[in-house]
Amino acid sequence: MESAETASREFVRAVPRLDGMVVSAVGYRTTGERPGLHRGLPSPYLTLIFSLDGPVISGLTPEQARGSDAFRADIVTGGLHQSPAYVVRPEHEAGIQLAVHPLAARALLGVPAGELAGDLVTPGSEVMGRRAADVRELLCEQSGWEERFASLSAYLRQRAADADADSGGRASVRPEVAEAWAWLARHRGVGTLRGLSRHVALSERRLTTLFRAETGLSPKQAGRLMRFHRARNAVVRPVAAGTAPDLARVAADCGYYDHSHLVRDFQQYTGVSPSGWLAEECRNIQAGSYGGGEE
Structure with a gap:
């Protein structure tokens, strides 16, 4: 506290x-x-x-x-x-x-x-x-x-x-969708729709339709969110410890093409740059509200 x-x-x-x-x-x-x-x-x-x-x-x-x-x-x-x-x-x-x-x-x-x-x-x-x-x-x-x-x-x-x-004990989520989510999570949001569709043995179009109906997002959108979520956690950890994050290293570790690619995702998902978001949330992070990566 x-x-x-x-x-x-x-x-x-x-x-x-x-x-x-x-x-x-x-x-x-x-x-x-x-x-x-x-x-x-x-x-x-x-x-x-x-x-x-x-x-x-x-x-x-x-x-x-x-x-x-x-x-x-x-x-x-x-x-x-x-x-x-x-x-x-x-x-x-x-x-x-x-x-x-x-x-x-x-x-x-x-x-x-x-x-x-x-x-x-x-x-x-x-x-x-x-x-x-x-x-x-x-x-x-x-x-x-x-x-x-x-x-x-x-x-x-x-x-x-x-x-x-x-439901009589039957799974509510189609197994192809459940496996698609698990595949994206294992790949930390980095992977191609073609590779994913082959993995679950569905066409790209059919997979996207089923996935969006279940989650509200396409597989590509979900993968981007997973990657951003990991990057945000990686940015938060050093701030919680009282040090500055290395954004170039975070970008490389989380599968972004470069530092600019990470900044663009931050702009979309937060509305500001990584440094701008950290300036707003530094006190919350240090107080522990971001511990474990969840809001």
Whole structure:
């Protein structure tokens, strides 16, 4: 926890025990912050937030996030996206944020990730039903992070079990799509659509259609997100340790053609250069909110 004279920050990480369906779980609480905007960056995972202190307010642009047409939700479900979301940072906030594997969306959320791709934010109670709102109220009433994580994990585990029972134990995601995602992950987002389509024995067109319907992205777009996510983590690690990142080395290690190629991806996914994003997020990184690579 980081404390100052007028502000305090707390970030607590849990080890998800949901068979890989949840990649990371972070409890957060901040008080005394200077109100502003936070950039929610694209990643290869879905976002699920249970706010414990008022709605999460966001927008596709800074102007929308600050305006009357901003998105407001106590439970946030966010699909895969390719540009930053702008989230209002209030003076105080608290919640639990999960990074959900997109191929687990059917089991945990009740819909394929592709159905969440059209909107920046979908209220979680609309996707997951009234029970999700009841669970949020329970989390608000509980006093400790360990208890909250246990309650949320139990709820999600039961949702997955119910989804499995409803499907008769059959896999909900086509095996070709699951293997395509696994192939992209093994190759760290670097690989050709031709090589991928040959690997799963589908035509490039058919694979792209099935993959997009399940995840909301094409295989090429998903691969770029995986590569950027790895590069962002590689940039964050030295900053968290108090040193400057070597962007040329990061670009080479993460499969970019050159440093300029990495900068272009940062411009697309964050809206600013790597140095500009680090200047904005340095305090968050050093406080631990980016530990493990998840937002």
